Amino acid sequence: MSRENDYDAEEMTVELELDDGTTVNCAVVTILTVNEKDYIALLPIDENGENDDGEVWLYRYSENPDDPNEEPVLDYIDDDDEYESVADAFDEYLDNCEFDELIDDE
Numbered sequence: 001m002s003r004e005n006d007y008d009a010e011e012m013t014v015e016l017e018l019d020d021g022t023t024v025n026c027a028v029v030t031i032l033t034v035n036e037k038d039y040i041a042l043l044p045i046d047e048n049g050e051n052d053d054g055e056v057w058l059y060r061y062s063e064n065p066d067d068p069n070e071e072p073v074l075d076y077i078d079d080d081d082e083y084e085s086v087a088d089a090f091d092e093y094l095d096n097c098e099f100d101e102l103i104d105d106e
Helices: 080-105
Strands: 013-017 023-034 037-045 057-062 073-075
Touching: 013 037, 023 080, 037 080, 057 080
Parallel strands: none
Antiparallel strands: 013 023, 023 037, 037 057, 057 073
């Protein structure tokens, strides 16, 4: 997986199982590090690879450093302050992406 600001041209996806048992395919937008913890930003997509509402889901993210083949673990962020910090970091990431696109267009 790519780290912050290294979004691959080849889009990575993950399949999430929701609490109601349904499965949603999501594009990995980025992995962010906030307060020494990793978080992942996911964009839910339909079967055509489209997202109509622009909603992004943020989760706590961790990998097993001893087994790189083990599936990463995604945890729900239940603390409001923690979620706000991650959301702010994601907004900053988006601002940097837009700035980079402006520079590339010149």
